[in-house]
Amino acid sequence: xxxxxxxxxxxxxxxxxxxxxxxxxxxxxxxxxxxxxxxxxxxxxxxxxxxxxxxxxxxxxxxxxxxxxxxxxxxxxxxxxxxxxxxxxxxxxxxxxxxxxxxxxxxxxxxxxxxxxxxxxxxxxxxxxxxxxxxxxxxxxxxxxxxxxxxxxxxxxxxxxxxxxxxxxxxxxxxxxxxxxxxxxxxxxxxxxxxxxxxxxxxxxxxxxxxxxxxxxxxxxxxxxxxxxxxxxxxxxxxxxxxxxxxxxxxxxxxxxxxxxxxxxxxxxxxxxxxxxxxxxxxxxxxxxxxxxxxxxxxxxxxxxxxxxxxxxxxxxxxxxxxxxxxxxxxxxxxxxx
Amino acid sequence: xxxxxxxxxxxxxxxxxxxxxxxxxxxxxxxxxxxxxxxxxxxxxxxxxxxxxxxxxxxxxxxxxxxxxxxxxxxxxxxxxxxxxxxxxxxxxxxxxxxxxxxxxxxxxxxxxxxxxxxxxxxxxxxxxxxxxxxxxxxxxxxxxxxxxxxxxxxxxxxxxxxxxxxxxxxxxxxxxxxxxxxxxxxxxxxxxxxxxxxxxxxxxxxxxxxxxxxxxxxxxxxxxxxxxxxxxxxxxxxxxxxxxxxxxxxxxxxxxxxxxxxxxxxx
Amino acid sequence: xxxxxxxxxxxxxxxxxxxxxxxxxxxxxxxxxxxxxxxxxxxxxxxxxxxxxxxxxxxxxxxxxxxxxxxxxxxxxxxxxxxxxxxxxxxxxxxxxxxxxxxxxxxxxxxxxxxxxxxxxxxxxxxxxxxxxxxxxxxxxxxxxxxxxxxxxxxxxxxxxxxxxxxxxxxxxxxxxxxxxxxxxxxxxxxxxxxxxxxxxxxxxxxxxxxxxxxxxxxxxxxxxxxxxxxxxxxxxxxxxxxxxxxxxxxxxxxxxxxxxxxxxxxxxxxxxxxxxxxxxxxxxxxxxxxxxxxx
Numbered sequence: 001x002x003x004x005x006x007x008x009x010x011x012x013x014x015x016x017x018x019x020x021x022x023x024x025x026x027x028x029x030x031x032x033x034x035x036x037x038x039x040x041x042x043x044x045x046x047x048x049x050x051x052x053x054x055x056x057x058x059x060x061x062x063x064x065x066x067x068x069x070x071x072x073x074x075x076x077x078x079x080x081x082x083x084x085x086x087x088x089x090x091x092x093x094x095x096x097x098x099x100x101x102x103x104x105x106x107x108x109x110x111x112x113x114x115x116x117x118x119x120x121x122x123x124x125x126x127x128x129x130x131x132x133x134x135x136x137x138x139x140x141x142x143x144x145x146x147x148x149x150x151x152x153x154x155x156x157x158x159x160x161x162x163x164x165x166x167x168x169x170x171x172x173x174x175x176x177x178x179x180x181x182x183x184x185x186x187x188x189x190x191x192x193x194x195x196x197x198x199x200x201x202x203x204x205x206x207x208x209x210x211x212x213x214x215x216x217x218x219x220x221x222x223x224x225x226x227x228x229x230x231x232x233x234x235x236x237x238x239x240x241x242x243x244x245x246x247x248x249x250x251x252x253x254x255x256x257x258x259x260x261x262x263x264x265x266x267x268x269x270x271x272x273x274x275x276x277x278x279x280x281x282x283x284x285x286x287x288x289x290x291x292x293x294x295x296x297x298x299x300x301x302x303x304x305x306x307x308x309x310x311x312x313x314x315x316x317x318x319x320x321x322x323x324x325x326x327x328x329x330x331x332x333x334x335x336x337x338x
Numbered sequence: 339x340x341x342x343x344x345x346x347x348x349x350x351x352x353x354x355x356x357x358x359x360x361x362x363x364x365x366x367x368x369x370x371x372x373x374x375x376x377x378x379x380x381x382x383x384x385x386x387x388x389x390x391x392x393x394x395x396x397x398x399x400x401x402x403x404x405x406x407x408x409x410x411x412x413x414x415x416x417x418x419x420x421x422x423x424x425x426x427x428x429x430x431x432x433x434x435x436x437x438x439x440x441x442x443x444x445x446x447x448x449x450x451x452x453x454x455x456x457x458x459x460x461x462x463x464x465x466x467x468x469x470x471x472x473x474x475x476x477x478x479x480x481x482x483x484x485x486x487x488x489x490x491x492x493x494x495x496x497x498x499x500x501x502x503x504x505x506x507x508x509x510x511x512x513x514x515x516x517x518x519x520x521x522x523x524x525x526x527x528x529x530x531x532x533x534x535x536x537x538x539x540x541x542x543x544x545x546x547x548x549x550x551x552x553x554x555x556x557x558x559x560x561x562x563x564x565x566x567x568x569x570x571x572x573x574x575x576x577x578x579x580x581x582x583x584x585x586x587x588x589x590x591x592x593x594x595x596x597x598x599x600x601x602x603x604x605x606x
Numbered sequence: 607x608x609x610x611x612x613x614x615x616x617x618x619x620x621x622x623x624x625x626x627x628x629x630x631x632x633x634x635x636x637x638x639x640x641x642x643x644x645x646x647x648x649x650x651x652x653x654x655x656x657x658x659x660x661x662x663x664x665x666x667x668x669x670x671x672x673x674x675x676x677x678x679x680x681x682x683x684x685x686x687x688x689x690x691x692x693x694x695x696x697x698x699x700x701x702x703x704x705x706x707x708x709x710x711x712x713x714x715x716x717x718x719x720x721x722x723x724x725x726x727x728x729x730x731x732x733x734x735x736x737x738x739x740x741x742x743x744x745x746x747x748x749x750x751x752x753x754x755x756x757x758x759x760x761x762x763x764x765x766x767x768x769x770x771x772x773x774x775x776x777x778x779x780x781x782x783x784x785x786x787x788x789x790x791x792x793x794x795x796x797x798x799x800x801x802x803x804x805x806x807x808x809x810x811x812x813x814x815x816x817x818x819x820x821x822x823x824x825x826x827x828x829x830x831x832x833x834x835x836x837x838x839x840x841x842x843x844x845x846x847x848x849x850x851x852x853x854x855x856x857x858x859x860x861x862x863x864x865x866x867x868x869x870x871x872x873x874x875x876x877x878x879x880x881x882x883x884x885x886x887x888x889x890x891x892x893x894x895x896x897x898x899x900x901x902x
Contacts, residue, residue: 181459288723291714
């Protein structure tokens with residue numbers, strides 16, 4: 001079984017590499033003419049949105065709980081990374097190192113916030129947890145509005161534009177990979193058990209609070225990294241950018257893409273984040289359309305468009321080469337567990 | 339390493355009780371279970387049997403009394419800590435991880451035993467693969483014991499009722515417990531299934547040297563398999579002893595069947 | 607702090623609190639019946655406010671007394687509430703609280719963005735319906751508007767309480783959350799009860815809109831969500847599902863907000879949210895609510 005997984009990881013890496021080179025080819029050859037830079041920008045937007053949406057999917061899909069305050073973690077990551085990069089600039093660090101350090105700082109800051117919020121908040125479930133996350137995110141927003149280092153309620157600008165597409169792409173790949181590995185390991189399995197029945201999970205020796213807070217923190221960490229990429233792309237931001245509306249948007253993207261499906265998050269986020277840019281003149285209809293799609297999805301396909309289905313390159317290859325059941329023939333299902 | 343070890347009971351419940359407002363759901367519950375002993379806990383519906391289970395697995399905090407596992411006090415400990423210490427249970431109303439596969443249900447209970455951390459998981463180190471393989475092997479063994487081998491990848495919620503109960507047992511076994519609490523494991527089973535269950539319980543008791551506390555309504559199963567029985571009614575222990583003693587105990591008969599005809603006529 | 611400042615703030619706090627209380631009543635009613643937090647409830651107020659914006663001048667132009675426009679707003683809000691319920695909430699009612707929550711959220715977004723598309727993002731100003739004078743009490747100007755707001759709130763609450771306790775429909779409203787299947791067996795038309803609950807809740811939102819516009823005539827498309835959230839906090843604080851709780855919670859939140867604003871104007875919102883977190887962690891059933899555990 002291990003062999004099949006390693007083959008699958010290698011295949012996926014090749015696939016990602018191929019996609020990357022496709023992008024390089026298109027952009028370096030100005031395939032879109034004068035809009036090339038513009039499309040490059042949208043693609044960068046898609047990259048950080050994918051990270052944010054996938055991280056939220058850890059909470060919603062894996063843990064089965066709502067967070068309507070995810071924008072709070074994003075903002076912590078955004079501001080922390082901006083402060084660090086502002087502080088370290090001009091000290092002789094190559095740009096890529098500066099970027100990575102800033103992002104890491106953003107992620108860690110957001111992760112710490114995740115622990116602080118998670119420990120009290122995750123005692124609640126369902127509706128109440130959702131409301132509490134909104135409350136925490138709002139408190140974070142008020143905090144940033146009152147601190148001078150974050151602009152004191154006004155726009156914080158002058159952030160170095162470190163987020164170019166190529167770096168953002170690979171950062172996104174790394175983030176998604178780590179999140180995927182987390183879900184497809186004993187951690188993901190444990191959290192899914194908690195989602196199914198927390199009393200039975202407890203009775204199976206699982207420390208429910210620990211795993212819930214851990215997953216929440218990991219999600220917050222990546223939200224922070226996404227926020228860092230955001231900050232260094234937009235180069236300016238204000239706390240009200242990260243309000244409840246933004247959290248709701250992220251949650252909508254998770255749900256529409258597919259609860260529990262990383263594939264769904266990628267495609268959903270990529271599509272939904274680039275859509276408003278491409279439909280600039282319809283921007284005021286964007287959230288309207290979102291909400292209608294959301295209601296329709298809830299009524300007709302509550303698990304989201306992709307549900308919990310994951311795209312699997314190795315499955316495609318197996319089908320194409322006629323090797324049914326894969327390299328090891330004693331497994332019926334290919335999902336679940338490791 | 340001598341006398342004291344041998345005589346220390348696996349479970350010792352001492353005057354254990356819980357009061358909800360004005361209602362004493364369990365009152366002064368006393369019980370000692372030794373190694374490899376199979377004890378039954380019976381009584382009419384609502385007597386407090388599941389409440390006793392909830393007390394000794396930390397779901398409820400006792401309002402009086404205490405209980406010890408191999409001499410160690412378990413009062414106030416959280417459920418997962420008690421499970422780690424060595425008490426596992428099944429549920430009256432079956433609580434499986436319905437949307438997960440059969441084998442994942444068992445693997446989920448082995449989480450506490452696994453030691454690979456986040457780093458190993460993320461980077462898929464050799465240590466990760468080795469431990470996951472051991473996990474899978476162990477889970478398959480346990481499933482074989484409860485006669486569910488071959489169904490590893492089925493969705494747990496799709497199993498027939500009797501098999502779901504057996505899966506719960508396998509999951510409890512996965513925690514490596516010293517004391518297994520079974521809450522009405524034969525409920526809804528036909529005689530053939532009950533026989534199979536009996537074999538399984540005897541097997542695990544002999545093979546793993548574990549103690550078992552069994553709540554059951556199926557009297558034939560209880561009489562056949564239990565070495566000792568405690569009887570609860572309205573939260574209090576009304577009798578305790580061997581199956582023969584219990585079967586003929588007047589208070590037990592009264593609790594289950596109500597008063598004798600003559601007594602009823604006297605009251606009329 | 608001078609006495610007049612204290613008293614002025616008290617009046618402001620009570621006014622704000624009464625508005626929150628009216629909104630909270632709607633939340634608590636719906637939650638009490640179908641155990642669902644109607645995220646879109648705050649937006650019904652926005653609808654009520656926009657309706658008033660159009661109907662008040664219409665009434666005045668037609669030579670009718672301005673307060674008839676309130677009835678119009680009530681009717682329209684109730685209609686919208688019922689529509690939302692039937693189109694969006696009913697299909698997902700049995701699907702679980704996750705679906706219900708998301709659908710409510712989606713409806714909230716829909717209403718807000720629909721309003722933005724229809725009315726534009728610029729704030730509108732609602733004409734005052736009644737302009738009551740201010741009375742001078744203890745050296746402080748006491749606007750009678752405020753007394754009216756509080757009075758209407760109290761009347762609404764009392765009326766609702768009587769309705770729930772004494773009428774047949776009210777009893778049905780109490781039976782449904784206890785055991786839905788048993789209610790059906792007892793002959794209660796559950797769908798009708800739920801629809802009626804939404805209608806009443808939304809109608810209350812219209813009245814709340816009136817009271818709000820009397821004090822803050824500015825109407826925007828996003829006024830509903832933040833107010834709704836604060837009113838929700840009020841409902842939870844007082845005890846969600848308990849009608850007097852909504853009143854109590856609303857007044858408390860209003861007072862706390864105004865007084866905290868005096869001392870720490872940049873942070874007063876954070877305090878309100880912190881209160882919510884505290885309550886949910888310490889006593890989720892709220893001040894007047896009852897605790898219901900889970901059977902193992």
